[in-house]
Amino acid sequence: MQTRNKIMDDISQLMTNAMGVAHGAREEAETAMKGLIDRWLADRDFVTREEFDAVRAMAQKAREENEALKARLDALEAGKSG
DSSP: OHHHHHHHHHHHHHHHHHHHHHHHHHHHHHHHHHHHHHHHHHHTTOOOHHHHHHHHHHHHHHHHHHHHHHHHHHHHHHHHHO
């Protein structure tokens, strides 16, 4: 009975070690893949979300200023012709 428990303990320890190795390999693979993707994206000159949002805000502001100027111009033209 003692021998059987020793074998089970050895198998349990082996499985625990194998799971640790698998977990480490998974983390290493994820890190390598993330690095590869980051480099690929950097080479493609994609913009970050922050840069995109900043440009979108600038475009919105320019659009609003353009509409305000158009309204002023329309008012001035209406005053000239009226």
